[in-house]
Structures are given as C-alpha cells and as structure tokens.
Amino acid sequence: MTLSFAYVQYCDADAAVDAYQTLDGKHFQGRLLHILPASAKKTYKIDEYELSKLPLKKQREIKRKQNASGSTFSWNSLYMNADAVMSSVAGRLGVSKSDLLDPTSSDAAVKQAHAETHVIQETKAYFASNGVNIDAFKQRERGNTAILVKNFSYGVTSAELRSLFDPYGKIIRLLMPPSGTIAIVEFAHPDEAQKAFKGMAYRRMGDSILFLEKAPKNLFDASAAPRTLAPETRGKDQGFSTADTFAADEPDDSVGTTTLFVKNLNFSTTNEKFLEVFRPLDGFITGRIKTKPDPKRPGQTLSMGFAFADFKTKGQAQAALAAMNGYKLDQHELLVRASHKGKDAAEERRREDNAKKVAARRTKIIIKNLPFQATKKDIRSLFGAYGQLRSVRVPQKFDHSARGFGFADFVSAREAENAMDALKNTHLLGRRLVLEFVNEEAVDPEEELARLEKKVGEQMDRVKLQQLTSGAGRKKFTVGGQEEE
Incomplete structure (x- = not known):
C-alpha cells in the first residue's frame, strides 16, 4: 500500500509557483491532482522569555534536556551480547x-x-x-x-x-x-x-x-587518508603550541609554509565557527583551534585563543593571510601570520613533558554508575588484575547501602592508566562502568559526604539540647549518649 501524497521541492521559488499554478487541478493517471503549498517543519523550541514564565522546576527540567542534547556523550558501540x-x-x-x-x-x-x-x-x-x-x-x-x-x-x-x-x-x-x-x-x-x-x-x-x-x-x-591533506602532513600530528604566539609577533612578508597561525581569537569561538569562516578560502584543507583541559569541568576543554589553518600550496596560504589578517570574528580582530613549526618543536616537547608529569600523579580512579550490589571485594578483584591497589573504597549511605560509586587507588600511574584503558567499556552486573581520574584539586566526594554527615549530626544534637533546656526547671541529660547505646 502506498501513500496518496508526495512532496516536491524546487531550487527556485518561482519554479515552484509556476508548477503550483499550472498543475493544480490537472488529471494524472486517472486522479485529480490537488496541490498545496507546503509549510516549514514546526519546531517546538522555547526562547528565554517564554522559559522565564514557567515554574522554576519546569525551567530546570527543560535546561537539563537542552544541555543533554547539546553536550557530547560517549556511546558504547562495542557493547556485546x-x-x-x-x-x-x-x-x-x-x-x-x-x-x-x-x-x-x-x-x-x-x-x-x-x-x-x-x-x-x-x-x-x-x-x-x-x-x-x-x-x-x-x-x-x-x-x-x-x-x-x-x-x-x-x-x-x-x-x-x-x-x-x-x-x-x-x-x-x-x-x-x-x-x-x-x-x-x-x-x-x-x-x-x-x-x-x-x-x-x-x-x-x-x-x-x-x-x-x-x-x-x-x-x-x-577513506580518510585520500582527503586533501598535504603529503608532508598526512597522518602526523602538527605539534603546535604557544611558541607560535611569540614567533607570530616577528614580521614576515613571505609565507614559506602552507600552515597559517591565527591568534587573538575570542575564547567563545568554536571550532565549527572557525572552520565556517576559513572554509570558503581557496585551497583550504583543515583548521583547528588549540584547546586545553578545563580544570573546573573534567572531560571538557577550553580554547587557548589561537588556531592553525592548513592550505594546499604556499601561494594559497599567502592569499589567505592577506585576506584574513584583521578580519573581525566574534568581535575580535584576527592576527594571521605564517606558522613556524621549527621554533615550536622544543616548546611542544616541554609541554608534553609537563603533561606527563601531571599524568604521573593520577593514580586514583573514581568508578561511577557502579551497581549497588557491587562490593569492595568485586572492585578489588576487577581492578586488581591491572596493578597493585593502594586502597579501594565504596561509600555508603546512613542505612549502609551503596551510593553508586567507588574509588580505586593504584600504587603507580602506569597501572592506573592500564586499568582505565582496559575497563572503560566494561559492564559489571549489567551496568556500564564510567571511569574518571580523580582531580587532585577537586573535592573528594567521600570526604565531602562525611563532612556533611558530621554537620547534620551536630545540628541534631543542638536541636535536642534546645528541646531539653526550653522547659521549666532543670533537666538532666547527656550529650552524645545515643552513640553509646
């Protein structure tokens, strides 16, 4: 069974009007054609003004859905029977x-x-x-x-x-x-x-x-290799870093490379917006904004304020430099210069060494989405196969039930990296484990929970003390006596 309607879209609006006026009411294979102008697909997006008129609980729910749809997520395509x-x-x-x-x-x-x-x-x-x-x-x-x-x-x-x-x-x-x-x-x-x-x-x-x-x-x-990458750059990391910022300050009238260095970018400019501006240029191959990990949001990145653009030939790079130098993007005038990869190599090695030193201190892994039935023994058996564990913790609630996350602290960073690489797609009791390194600067969730529990206990003692002393006459009581029972 086939549907009795169809959609026809023209490249030119005038052609669509002519077809509408000519064919409406005509006979086609024994049927009378009835043509109607189509309308754009309805969208149900809500703006900030309409959102502000909703209840606060509904606003938070809508914002959570918007953030979930816009953020990147990891889909476990390797899940198996x-x-x-x-x-x-x-x-x-x-x-x-x-x-x-x-x-x-x-x-x-x-x-x-x-x-x-x-x-x-x-x-x-x-x-x-x-x-x-x-x-x-x-x-x-x-x-x-x-x-x-x-x-x-x-x-x-x-x-x-x-x-x-x-x-x-x-x-x-x-x-x-x-x-x-x-x-x-x-x-x-x-x-x-x-x-x-x-x-x-x-x-x-x-x-x-x-x-x-x-x-x-x-x-x-x-399939990705035959793209228009230059032979000298195909499949290799360009290895650029902030050393180009100082090299770009030196005047250079001629472009001796096919890569341009672009600085003074707005930190809110996305890589997609950067590519959208540079893509129409003749000979443009690819571009990328350099980023760094966001210390306040694990797993997210921050723009470093500069980027690189690759072109097919030196002449095309020279033309792009002349066209884009001083171009205003997101209220920032771009400063475009030729890239100096030779001067950048030493700085890049120093940056990688610093990154390795930081990674060497990452030995503790937080295990999220942990099944509530999982015990410390299960965590130790699972993670202990990849190195020597210093400690394993599974925080519990007041009723001694699990909170759904745990910690595995390894003796060395290499063992922690091995466990992270091996177990990041693994399921335990039907739930996929979500693993992250614990940021040393971040608040330890377990310590924070213990602090809150202690604070709540102190408040309860003060309430009991106030209830006992608010009545007439003196009463005998013992502070903290419930802990000895």
Missing part, C-alpha cells in the same frame, strides 16, 4: 561456560567483566589492524554507509552475515573479529545502507535478535 562473550572465551579455552563462570563462586560477575574486557581489547586490536579508526567511536556524528551489527549469537560466521546483507546492495567490506561478537558491514552507497538498516534491524537470527547501529563518521582510516 554477554552470552556470546562467554561462549567465545569458553570455546577458546576448551571448557564449558559453567566451568568458566563457576556458579557456586561469589565473583561470577567479575569473571564475566574480565571476559568482556578481554574480548573488547581483542576486538579493538583487530579493527585497528584492518584500517578502522578507533577514535571515531568517541564521536557523536554517525556515517551513512557503514553499519555495526551486534547481539548475534556466538558461532555466526561472516559468510552468514554477508548472505543476509547481500540482497540490499554492494558490500565493500565486512569485518568480524575472531571473537565473533560484533561485525561492521560497509555498503558502497548510502541508500543501500539505509535499506539494509531498515530491513535487518531487530531481525531474529538464531537464538538472538540483531541490534544494528549506524557506524560513526570517518570510521575507516583508508
């Missing part, structure tokens, strides 16, 4: 799943987390060796030709998956790691991938149901 993970590991060891997990043991969940961690690490290594950009999984933007196939049972072969997806179009590549728990299918054309996604999503295959997810954009290094 737990049964398939255990079947894969058990099959390699030549034992049954029951022998591997040992149902009589109290740490079966930890063993399952270790197995998932091992399979994820192996999967990443396999994908990296086959041209997959692992860092692309951290991006939010999705591509339109590659599909992640997940949640299928252990034992499914790549040939079986190919036979399922072949009817939808030409498959460029199909990657399945040795563990056989996840696969990537890339089509030649976006429309073929779209048809496959709609046709195969939630399709039953064996004992499981297929979960499909659009793969991130620029997933394969091979």
Whole structure:
C-alpha cells in the first residue's frame, strides 16, 4: 500500500509557483491532482522569555534536556551480547561456560567483566589492524554507509552475515573479529545502507535478535587518508603550541609554509565557527583551534585563543593571510601570520613533558554508575588484575547501602592508566562502568559526604539540647549518649 501524497521541492521559488499554478487541478493517471503549498517543519523550541514564565522546576527540567542534547556523550558501540562473550572465551579455552563462570563462586560477575574486557581489547586490536579508526567511536556524528551489527549469537560466521546483507546492495567490506561478537558491514552507497538498516534491524537470527547501529563518521582510516591533506602532513600530528604566539609577533612578508597561525581569537569561538569562516578560502584543507583541559569541568576543554589553518600550496596560504589578517570574528580582530613549526618543536616537547608529569600523579580512579550490589571485594578483584591497589573504597549511605560509586587507588600511574584503558567499556552486573581520574584539586566526594554527615549530626544534637533546656526547671541529660547505646 502506498501513500496518496508526495512532496516536491524546487531550487527556485518561482519554479515552484509556476508548477503550483499550472498543475493544480490537472488529471494524472486517472486522479485529480490537488496541490498545496507546503509549510516549514514546526519546531517546538522555547526562547528565554517564554522559559522565564514557567515554574522554576519546569525551567530546570527543560535546561537539563537542552544541555543533554547539546553536550557530547560517549556511546558504547562495542557493547556485546554477554552470552556470546562467554561462549567465545569458553570455546577458546576448551571448557564449558559453567566451568568458566563457576556458579557456586561469589565473583561470577567479575569473571564475566574480565571476559568482556578481554574480548573488547581483542576486538579493538583487530579493527585497528584492518584500517578502522578507533577514535571515531568517541564521536557523536554517525556515517551513512557503514553499519555495526551486534547481539548475534556466538558461532555466526561472516559468510552468514554477508548472505543476509547481500540482497540490499554492494558490500565493500565486512569485518568480524575472531571473537565473533560484533561485525561492521560497509555498503558502497548510502541508500543501500539505509535499506539494509531498515530491513535487518531487530531481525531474529538464531537464538538472538540483531541490534544494528549506524557506524560513526570517518570510521575507516583508508577513506580518510585520500582527503586533501598535504603529503608532508598526512597522518602526523602538527605539534603546535604557544611558541607560535611569540614567533607570530616577528614580521614576515613571505609565507614559506602552507600552515597559517591565527591568534587573538575570542575564547567563545568554536571550532565549527572557525572552520565556517576559513572554509570558503581557496585551497583550504583543515583548521583547528588549540584547546586545553578545563580544570573546573573534567572531560571538557577550553580554547587557548589561537588556531592553525592548513592550505594546499604556499601561494594559497599567502592569499589567505592577506585576506584574513584583521578580519573581525566574534568581535575580535584576527592576527594571521605564517606558522613556524621549527621554533615550536622544543616548546611542544616541554609541554608534553609537563603533561606527563601531571599524568604521573593520577593514580586514583573514581568508578561511577557502579551497581549497588557491587562490593569492595568485586572492585578489588576487577581492578586488581591491572596493578597493585593502594586502597579501594565504596561509600555508603546512613542505612549502609551503596551510593553508586567507588574509588580505586593504584600504587603507580602506569597501572592506573592500564586499568582505565582496559575497563572503560566494561559492564559489571549489567551496568556500564564510567571511569574518571580523580582531580587532585577537586573535592573528594567521600570526604565531602562525611563532612556533611558530621554537620547534620551536630545540628541534631543542638536541636535536642534546645528541646531539653526550653522547659521549666532543670533537666538532666547527656550529650552524645545515643552513640553509646
């Protein structure tokens, strides 16, 4: 059954008016055409004035939703069928799943987390060796030709998956790691991938149901390499830092490089806005605003006020310098100069050494989204496999129930880094662990909770003391006596 209406969009508004006036009321295949002007898609965004008239609770709810939709999030594309993970590991060891997990043991969940961690690490290594950009999984933007196939049972072969997806179009590549728990299918054309996604999503295959997810954009290094990067810069880090700020102050009439240094940027200018301004220039390849970690917001970055722009040829870079020097962007006049990579190398090495020294002090990891059933023993068993632990803490509430987070403090920073890299995509008792290094300058959540509990206890003692002394006559009482009972 097909719908009895359609949309037609013209590039020119006059052409749309002519089509409307000519074809409205005409006969087409036995039907009378009735043409109406389409309206723009309705949006339900609320402005600041309308938001201010709502109740405070509703305002906070709307702002939380807006912040959640605008912020970057980490989507765990490597999540795998737990049964398939255990079947894969058990099959390699030549034992049954029951022998591997040992149902009589109290740490079966930890063993399952270790197995998932091992399979994820192996999967990443396999994908990296086959041209997959692992860092692309951290991006939010999705591509339109590659599909992640997940949640299928252990034992499914790549040939079986190919036979399922072949009817939808030409498959460029199909990657399945040795563990056989996840696969990537890339089509030649976006429309073929779209048809496959709609046709195969939630399709039953064996004992499981297929979960499909659009793969991130620029997933394969091979497809990203042919872009218009200059041969001397392809696949290499430019290694720029603040040393260019001083080099840019020196007059330089000729441009001997294809990279321009842009300073005096507004700190609120985003990288997207910077690219939007420089992209129309002839020969522009790519640009980036240098950032640094935000000490007040872990995981976020701050602009350093300068950026770099790469061009195909030196002549095009010279023309861009003449055009953009003094250009006003976000109320700031840009100062554009040629980049001096040679002078910057020593400064970049010093900056990296300082970063390593700071990282060397990061030994404590905070474990968020921790299952409430998890104990200190589970945390020690899971994290202790990657190094020697100095301490493990799982804060509790007044009723001795878990708060949903914990701490693992390692003896050395290298061991903490190993645990972070290995366990950042691991699930424990069905919940994905969210790991972050504890900032030494930040307030320790557990110490803050203890301080608040002590403050509340002191306030309760003062209230009891006031109630006892407010009546007529003298009364005998003992402060803190409830603690001795």
